[in-house]
Amino acid sequence: MEPIKVTAIFDIGRTNKKFFLFDQNFKEVYKIYHRLDFIEDEDGETCESISALTKWVKQILKDALALPEFLITKLNFTTYGASFVHIDKLGNPVAPLYNYLKKYPEDILEQFYAQYGPPEKFSRETSSPALGMLNSGLQLYWLKYAKPETFRKIHRSLHLPQYISFLFTGKTVSEYTSIGCHTGLWDFSKKDYHHWVKAEGIDKLLPEVVDTTTSFTKTLDRHSMRVGVGVHDSSSALLPYLTSNTEPFALLSTGTWAISINPFNDAPLTLVELRKDCLHFLSKEGRPIKISRLFIGEEHKVQIEKLYAHFNLEKGYYKALSFEKGRYEKAKAQTQKHFKFEYLKPEVYSIPQANATDWNGFTDFEDAYYSFIHELTELQVASLSLVLNGSTLVNKLYIDGGFNANPIFVEMLRDKLHGINIETTDFALGTALGAGVLVGNKLI
Numbered sequence: 105m106e107p108i109k110v111t112a113i114f115d116i117g118r119t120n121k122k123f124f125l126f127d128q129n130f131k132e133v134y135k136i137y138h139r140l141d142f143i144e145d146e147d148g149e150t151c152e153s154i155s156a157l158t159k160w161v162k163q164i165l166k167d168a169l170a171l172p173e174f175l176i177t178k179l180n181f182t183t184y185g186a187s188f189v190h191i192d193k194l195g196n197p198v199a200p201l202y203n204y205l206k207k208y209p210e211d212i213l214e215q216f217y218a219q220y221g222p223p224e225k226f227s228r229e230t231s232s233p234a235l236g237m238l239n240s241g242l243q244l245y246w247l248k249y250a251k252p253e254t255f256r257k258i259h260r261s262l263h264l265p266q267y268i269s270f271l272f273t274g275k276t277v278s279e280y281t282s283i284g285c286h287t288g289l290w291d292f293s294k295k296d297y298h299h300w301v302k303a304e305g306i307d308k309l310l311p312e313v314v315d316t317t318t319s320f321t322k323t324l325d326r327h328s329m330r331v332g333v334g335v336h337d338s339s340s341a342l343l344p345y346l347t348s349n350t351e352p353f354a355l356l357s358t359g360t361w362a363i364s365i366n367p368f369n370d371a372p373l374t375l376v377e378l379r380k381d382c383l384h385f386l387s388k389e390g391r392p393i394k395i396s397r398l399f400i401g402e403e404h405k406v407q408i409e410k411l412y413a414h415f416n417l418e419k420g421y422y423k424a425l426s427f428e429k430g431r432y433e434k435a436k437a438q439t440q441k442h443f444k445f446e447y448l449k450p451e452v453y454s455i456p457q458a459n460a461t462d463w464n465g466f467t468d469f470e471d472a473y474y475s476f477i478h479e480l481t482e483l484q485v486a487s488l489s490l491v492l493n494g495s496t497l498v499n500k501l502y503i504d505g506g507f508n509a510n511p512i513f514v515e516m517l518r519d520k521l522h523g524i525n526i527e528t529t530d531f532a533l534g535t536a537l538g539a540g541v542l543v544g545n546k547l548i
Contacts, residue, residue, distance in 0.1 A: 284386025
């Protein structure tokens, strides 16, 4: 029996590492989910183990190539952004894969903005809110001045998707979606690296920029295939929708972050938008796309643990709940806010919040959960509005990722976004599918 021709995709999140094989109709025929333990960097802060990740990726592909029922003809990669792997001339990492939540030293940040700021001017030029380590280009500036011995060892700095690609192609490249995800590297009006990158000599460490659709023919374990250059995960998640839609739409891609993406809005950013965590990504062709971010996955995780503890319930209880209009109407009718958020800042959107969570105001878990999701979706609507307003009329919104399976979240958004048709999608693997589209597959 002839083996099935398949496309292999690595989909690497901070928490879950995934590997898929898709047939020529983009049906998933094989999958692996895995988690890797974090380690500590030299400063004692948690980070991804680049050596463990490298070892896992190489072993998984080796095992997949040995499966007699499949013939891998294409390979691509999608990973989280804001992360660099710094390699020497032999291709070996010379520094940890620093965590983008690591605190950026204030003195070095002040030095940077004194020379290339002020912060809001710099943010407008690079379409990147001031986010410390999440502005991954500034990680290189930090290395140059805080860890000069490490910096001197760097031959090339690769965004994480391109490093994973490099492991199999030996090619060092950069591509637009990784450069454009709030890195502080790109001057969106000049369509080139920002002048600070060249002034500091950082451009010498950054490889040639290629189109995200670029791929190379490689032979791996005697198997010939096309290998892509990788793609930033939020940009990858958008691609299946672009290939299957002819009318304007927006996408709410949910997980740890809720990323609101409007591929039909490339309007310049205002300072007000930047202060509300609105920014531009670069499309695979290098075109600006307006997005906004909200840390709802992490907020939900923290609050749900408090709810379980208060009501003495088993984890996972909320997942069995269906939408009840009466409970929603009760939550909506409340004049006082009940929740104090851990991560989200409602005041940014001029929305009030409670000074402390009012546990005595709830009769049961459902009552509390509906109040929480009501207050959470108010913020989500405010974040979405940043990309929906002032552009081509969008009357369709897709929701994918973890929150598309939460009927209470989805139905509350439906009620609050009048005139917009909301669809929860079957693209549960949208990020992986997007990476597959880039190496020449078509969604059926």
